[in-house]
Amino acid sequence: MEVQVDPSKLQEVRALLATFSDGAARAHTRTLNKTVTKGRVESSKEIRKQVRLNAAYVKSLMTITKASIKKPSAKISTPSRGLLLSRYSTESQISGDKVGWLKPPAIPARGIRVKIRPTGGPKLFSGGDEITGKPFYMVLPGSSGRVAIAGRRAVAGNRGGKIKVFYGPSLSQVFTDVKEVVGESMAVYQMQQFEKEIDAILRGY
Known part of the structure; x- marks a missing residue:
C-alpha cells in the first residue's frame, strides 16, 4: 500500500496542533480564573452560614490570586487573624x-x-x-x-x-471548615468550564 501525504494538508494539521497546544494552556488558565472567582462566591455563601457577617465584608477579606499561562495556579487567601x-x-x-x-x-x-x-x-x-x-x-x-x-x-x-x-x-478558620464542601462542587465546575473553553478555542475564540 502506498500512502502519499499532501504537504498543504500536513501544514494545516501542524497549525491546528500548534494552536491547540497553546490553546490548551489558555483554556486551563481561563478555567482556573473562572473557578477561583466562582469559588469565592460559593465560599462566601458557606461562610455566611457559619458566621453572621455581611457579603460585602466577607468578599473584601477574600483575596484572589489569578492564574497566568506562565504560572498556572489560582488561589483564595483569607486573613488568619x-x-x-x-x-x-x-x-x-x-x-x-x-x-x-x-x-x-x-x-x-x-x-x-x-x-x-x-x-x-x-x-x-x-x-x-x-x-x-x-x-x-x-x-x-x-x-x-x-x-x-x-x-x-x-x-x-x-x-x-x-x-x-x-x-x-x-475568616481563615471558617474558610478551612467550609472549603471541602465548596471544593467538591468546584471540581465539577472546573471540568465543565475546561470543556467549554477548549470548545471555544477550537471555534476560534
Missing part, C-alpha cells in the same frame, strides 16, 4: 463600617450583646474571668474610628498590657 468581636455586635453601628467613632459609644443599658452565628439568639458578653469589671467599647488607634470590645485584664498580659481586646473566629 481573628476578627474583632465587635463585628458580631447586635448594634449595627458597632458591627458595620458606616460610622467612624471619635469617642467610644455608651454601653447599652442591657449590656454588650453579640451574635456570632446566623441562627439562635444574641448573647450577653461578660468577658469571662480574663477581665475585672464589665467589658466596654474602645476606639482603636489608627483604625479610622473602628470600635472594639475590650476589658481590663485581671492579670497583665505577656507584654504587660492591662487592656484586652476581644476577637471572634478568623
Whole structure:
C-alpha cells in the first residue's frame, strides 16, 4: 500500500496542533480564573452560614490570586487573624463600617450583646474571668474610628498590657471548615468550564 501525504494538508494539521497546544494552556488558565472567582462566591455563601457577617465584608477579606499561562495556579487567601468581636455586635453601628467613632459609644443599658452565628439568639458578653469589671467599647488607634470590645485584664498580659481586646473566629478558620464542601462542587465546575473553553478555542475564540 502506498500512502502519499499532501504537504498543504500536513501544514494545516501542524497549525491546528500548534494552536491547540497553546490553546490548551489558555483554556486551563481561563478555567482556573473562572473557578477561583466562582469559588469565592460559593465560599462566601458557606461562610455566611457559619458566621453572621455581611457579603460585602466577607468578599473584601477574600483575596484572589489569578492564574497566568506562565504560572498556572489560582488561589483564595483569607486573613488568619481573628476578627474583632465587635463585628458580631447586635448594634449595627458597632458591627458595620458606616460610622467612624471619635469617642467610644455608651454601653447599652442591657449590656454588650453579640451574635456570632446566623441562627439562635444574641448573647450577653461578660468577658469571662480574663477581665475585672464589665467589658466596654474602645476606639482603636489608627483604625479610622473602628470600635472594639475590650476589658481590663485581671492579670497583665505577656507584654504587660492591662487592656484586652476581644476577637471572634478568623475568616481563615471558617474558610478551612467550609472549603471541602465548596471544593467538591468546584471540581465539577472546573471540568465543565475546561470543556467549554477548549470548545471555544477550537471555534476560534
